[in-house]
Amino acid sequence: MDVGHRLRGEGYRLTPQRQLVWEVLRTAEHHLTAEDIHAEVSRTVPEFNVASVYRTLTLLAELGLAHEVRLGDSRGYWEVAHPDDAFHLVCRVCGRVVHHQGDLVEQVREHLTGGHGFTVEDVDLVVHGVCGDCRQTAVAQ
Amino acid sequence: MDVGHRLRGEGYRLTPQRQLVWEVLRTAEHHLTAEDIHAEVSRTVPEFNVASVYRTLTLLAELGLAHEVRLGDSRGYWEVAHPDDAFHLVCRVCGRVVHHQGDLVEQVREHLTGGHGFTVEDVDLVVHGVCGDCRQTAVAQ
């Protein structure tokens, strides 16, 4: 994914800050908050400002490159936008967020399309619980 | 549902404010924000404070009587807790939030229980789109 190309193609500029935000997001293992991204990019560009994180994320979202998820608390979490239908499993114990692939989201879509008169645009499915690792640890004790 | 009994049973007190918050929530047709509830109760108790709304809602949630939903924006929306598995359809056009009954949430639960090692505690499913009424209006124009 060449962000520079995408940005310029839409009349936007490629700045070091935007490039860095994208790099951090793209290589992230978890979902990141704006503050996470700010902290990471600041290591390279010390004067980097949180406002720019929000502005960049909003822009990336408009281009369909990034996606914000609400996982239950008041913060927004960010990830690279996935074309596929996935949802999030949030572990109450370790806090990890796992992407879960499956046809469940598609099922929801189909279910609602079938005569319920609701045109689905976006399905947000977040499941809270305890992940396998934490469950095992709890049992072992 | 006798809130007074429930509250006192757990060592809490039944105040006019709590009673009113509960009444507003119980008889509401839509999901309400803390501000909505504050405005409504203020009609009866003018000096009623928003802080008390939050404190009361938190308490009602702990007792399992109320439930907070995040519908995508930064606000929390409140409803009477339902024992059944339901999810929310949010219309992008008219803003209405519809409760949708069905076995989809149950399916998610079963799907994850079946060998994925994740113990499900809470399934939050919010679907954004266009409701039947708004769709028809759009087509008719």
Added chain:
DNA sequence: GTATATGCAAAGTCTTTGCATCGTT
């Protein structure tokens, strides 16, 4: 009477915005 709940105001968290300056194109 006593401990809990309230009102009020202040602070806290997360995000957005206005504006002068800087830098990509």
Added chain:
DNA sequence: AACGATGCAAAGACTTTGCATATAC
């Protein structure tokens, strides 16, 4: 050179908290 992007600081939206007073039990 022009105009969009940034940094900074201030404000905004929503929610929580500290503390003195009031009130349900």
